[in-house]
Amino acid sequence: MNIPADLKYTKTHEWVKVEGNKAKVGITDFAQHEITDVVHVELPEIGRTVKKNQPAAVVESVKSAFDIYTPVSGKIAEVNEDLSGAPELINNSPYEKGYLFTVEFSDAEELANLLSAEDYKKTI
Amino acid sequence: MEYTSQNKKDLQSMLESCGVKSVEELFNVIPQELRAKQLDISGGKTEQELLTLFKNLSEKNKTLVSFRGAGIYDHHIPSLVGEVTSRSEFWTAYTPYQAEASQGTLQAIFEYQSFICALTGLDVSNASLYDGATAVAEAALLALRVSGKKKILISNALNPQYIQTVKTYLENSAANIILIDTSASGAVESSAIDAAIDENTAAVIIQSPNYLGVVENMSALSALAKNKNALFIAVVNPLSLAVFQSPSEYGADIAVGEGQPLGIPQSAGGATFGFMSVRKGLEWKMPGRIVGQTVDKNGKRGFVLTLQSREQHIRREKATSNICTNASLNALAACVYMSGWGNENFKKLAETNISKARYAFNKIKNLDGFKAKFAGAVFFNEFVIETVKDVKKINKILLKNKILGPLDLAQYNKNFAGNLLFCVTEQRTKAEIDNLVEILAKA
Numbered sequence: 300m301n302i303p304a305d306l307k308y309t310k311t312h313e314w315v316k317v318e319g320n321k322a323k324v325g326i327t328d329f330a331q332h333e334i335t336d337v338v339h340v341e342l343p344e345i346g347r348t349v350k351k352n353q354p355a356a357v358v359e360s361v362k363s364a365f366d367i368y369t370p371v372s373g374k375i376a377e378v379n380e381d382l383s384g385a386p387e388l389i390n391n392s393p394y395e396k397g398y399l400f401t402v403e404f405s406d407a408e409e410l411a412n413l414l415s416a417e418d419y420k421k422t423i
Numbered sequence: 424m425e426y427t428s429q430n431k432k433d434l435q436s437m438l439e440s441c442g443v444k445s446v447e448e449l450f451n452v453i454p455q456e457l458r459a460k461q462l463d464i465s466g467g468k469t470e471q472e473l474l475t476l477f478k479n480l481s482e483k484n485k486t487l488v489s490f491r492g493a494g495i496y497d498h499h500i501p502s503l504v505g506e507v508t509s510r511s512e513f514w515t516a517y518t519p520y521q522a523e524a525s526q527g528t529l530q531a532i533f534e535y536q537s538f539i540c541a542l543t544g545l546d547v548s549n550a551s552l553y554d555g556a557t558a559v560a561e562a563a564l565l566a567l568r569v570s571g572k573k574k575i576l577i578s579n580a581l582n583p584q585y586i587q588t589v590k591t592y593l594e595n596s597a598a599n600i601i602l603i604d605t606s607a608s609g610a611v612e613s614s615a616i617d618a619a620i621d622e623n624t625a626a627v628i629i630q631s632p633n634y635l636g637v638v639e640n641m642s643a644l645s646a647l648a649k650n651k652n653a654l655f656i657a658v659v660n661p662l663s664l665a666v667f668q669s670p671s672e673y674g675a676d677i678a679v680g681e682g683q684p685l686g687i688p689q690s691a692g693g694a695t696f697g698f699m700s701v702r703k704g705l706e707w708k709m710p711g712r713i714v715g716q717t718v719d720k721n722g723k724r725g726f727v728l729t730l731q732s733r734e735q736h737i738r739r740e741k742a743t744s745n746i747c748t749n750a751s752l753n754a755l756a757a758c759v760y761m762s763g764w765g766n767e768n769f770k771k772l773a774e775t776n777i778s779k780a781r782y783a784f785n786k787i788k789n790l791d792g793f794k795a796k797f798a799g800a801v802f803f804n805e806f807v808i809e810t811v812k813d814v815k816k817i818n819k820i821l822l823k824n825k826i827l828g829p830l831d832l833a834q835y836n837k838n839f840a841g842n843l844l845f846c847v848t849e850q851r852t853k854a855e856i857d858n859l860v861e862i863l864a865k866a
Contacts, residue, residue, distance in 0.1 A: 338729065339707055357741075361729065364741070 300423075301328040303394055307410065308419035309370045314394065315413055318401075322371050322410070325398040326358065326389065329423050334360040337389040342378040343400055349375060351409050356399050358389065370413060373404040487827040488855050490783075492805050492846030493634070494555070494582050494681065495689045498662070499850055500760070504686045507759045508752055520712075522727045529726035532714040532751065535758040542664045542761075543678040544671025545700040549711040549730075551754035553746050555681025556588035558697030559628065559658055561710045561744055562679045563589050563598075565701070566626035566654040568743070569708050573597050574624045576616060580605045580633035581658060583835055589628075598625075609637040609797035609807065616647045624651055626677075630658035631667075634835070636805030636844065637797055641673040649674060661685055661698065661757075663803040665773035670700075677701050686760030687753050696750035696757070706730070710744030772849055776804040779856065780847040784808075786860045787845065793863065796842055805846045807832065814841060817866045824862055 302308075307315040312330035316323040331337065341357040349355045354366035355375070378400045382388055389397035404410070414422070429437075434446075443449045450458075468476070489497040508514065512527055522529060532550045539548035552558045563575055575593075577586060579602045586602070593600060601619050606612045611629060620627065627648040631639035641657060648655040657675040662684045664670075670678035683695040701709055707730075715729040764772060784806045788795040796807035810817070814831045821828035829846070832839035847856065 341707075361727070 300332075300420075301394070302416045302420055304416045306394070306416060307370070307413035308416065309368065309413060310422055311368050312423075313367060313370050315370045315410070316398075317410060320403055321376055321401045322373070322404050323398050323401045324355075324367075324370060325393055326367065327419070328393045331390050331393045331397070334358070334362055334365060335390075336361050337386045340382040340386050340389070340399070342380075342382065343375045345375050345378060347375045349373065349402060351406075358399075359386075367399060369400075369402055371402050371404040371409045372406055373402040375400055376403040377401040485825065487822070487825055488851070488859075489827040490821075490845050490847060490851070490859060491827050491830055492848070493830045493844055494584065495692070495695070496662075496684045496804070496846065497689060497848050497850050498684055498686075500686050500688060500756075501763055503763045504756050504759045508756050513752060513755055520728045522725065526726055528751070529714050529728065531755050531758060532749070533716060533726050534762070535754045536714060538758055538761045539661075539698050539700050542661055542669065543659070543675075543700045544669035545675070545678055546703040547706040547709065547713065548698065548700040549709055549713050550749040551682065551751065552679075552697035552699055552711055553748045553750060554693065554695045554697045555658075555679070555683070556582070556585045556697070557592075557746055558679040558681075558699050559585045559656070560589045560592040561697075561746075562656045562677045562699060563626060563628065564592065564744070565677060565705065565708055565710065566656060567593075567596070567598055569705060570625040570652075570654065572623050572625035572653075574599045574601065574621070576601050576603055576619055576624060576627045576653075578603050578605070578611045578629045578633060578639075580609070580611065580635050580637070581628060581630045582634050585630075585658065605633070605635070605637075609633070609635045609800050610639050611644060613640070613643045613647060616644055620647060620651045620653060622651055624648075624653040626654040626656050628656040628658065632660060632663060632803045632805065634844075635797065635807050635832075636800075636802040638667065638801040638803065641668065641670075641675070645674040660803060662769075662773050662776065665770045666777065667803070671702070675702075676705060682750075682753065682757050685757035687756055694750060694753060696753040698754075698757075708743065710742075711747050712749055773803075775849040776847070777802075779849065779851055780804040780806060780845075782853070783845065783847045783851070783856045783859070786856065787863060790860065790864050804848055805844060808843045808845060810841055810843060812866060814843060817843075817863065820866050821859070821862060824858075826859060826862070 312327045314325050314327050337358055337360050339359040343355045349369045349372060351372045352368050355369040356367040358365050358367055379398050441449060536548040536550060552561060575598055577600055590600060603611055603615050603619060616627060627644065629639055629644050631641050633639055645655040654676040655674060656677045657670040659670060659678055659680045661680055661682060679697065679699045681695060682698050687695050712728055713730045714726055717725055717727055719725045761769060787793055787808050792812050793808050793810045796809045818828040829843035832842040832844055
């Protein structure tokens, strides 16, 4: 199971990569493996304000559909358009090409509550 | 699970779990005056008694020669259809969608979807919906969902029951339905759409042939919708598509309709099925399920249910529809019906409908006291005739002659008093049509 040490995680299997005032969000290798083949992704609108732990996107696999919760509050800065044509990127490259969106976060303190790779490993 | 009857002890323990002493106490919340005092149910009957009862009932049925359509049509259903649909594998299984166990059912649905796509020319068909009316309402919801806009233009010549269903669906939403009247030609004019459409219009819904039997200028109406970025929803008779332009040819985004003409019996209003197909890009917002084709780990062709996760049994609160019912057995019947005819004969069948209807039309409109309502209109198997004679009397006389006469359009719209909607399908023989004409002449 690939759990990069330089990322932050949530109990609901999202990963977060902090780049300046933005947080890049995706789902973990464990999550993509559990939900199996992803067939569709609904991404949030750019500019939308989102709140920590609220649904921001939907990932649909052949098994079911899952809400993806934003790990931090803020404004959606960017979404991964490539996913609309190739949702399987989430399975093939969960931490790179399969990221979902980036949030321009409004409260840096929220980041402190996220799990480290080590702690996330313990939850799965 | 086996059936297990309860004894008094079981009953008592259930009541105790509910925290009440008696059944009476359990129902205390229902006021006495609202309860049935006595049920009007006779006692048990033997098989013999029951057969006699139903035989007597069925003898009250009258077999009529039908000249009425208005949404449900009298078409011949080849024996092949019943032969296949009554196979126990199809007949008995309830939601048999486990890919491991149900390749036959899934393939049948896949073939059905392929037929609907071939008929409408659109890219994606779902596995069928509840009926034609709900299919139209679902198409309206789909348009609202995709566009984020609030206004829907609907032709007033859409089947009135469909209009009612759309209104019911949208009653408690922010959507605004605007009905567009037809002109004296029986069709929706471009100018009427042009006057009502704007940037806030989610969709334009037009039926063709419409409820008055008239074929609409779908290309012109669709182009107007496109101009304002509204979706164009075509409500079509599937059999007519064998000879008329397909929805994709005139740029429809969604094609829906009643599947009953495709091998489904007319039975007291149901059960039938609704079909829906959409252009690529809308499939993710479409209601209902889709069966897809894939390969298994050995590379062999197989069928699976896709888009299932948007259905109410998995994510109820986010389902695209609250009737995801796929009328599977009837969709299968349609699939067998279309494959049985094949391309050429399906087209011939449609042409026979047109030529027989045209024969009847020409005969009736030339009778004294009768004339064509929409002279020059193109129609499929239904047409409107205006008469100065007493419409109720005409239908009474026809009924005496074992004929189900045309629909009295005064019921549909008061302005249509004295107008009759006739339907002539391939079922009607020349002798039957001539007989009808003879009776009308004397009526």
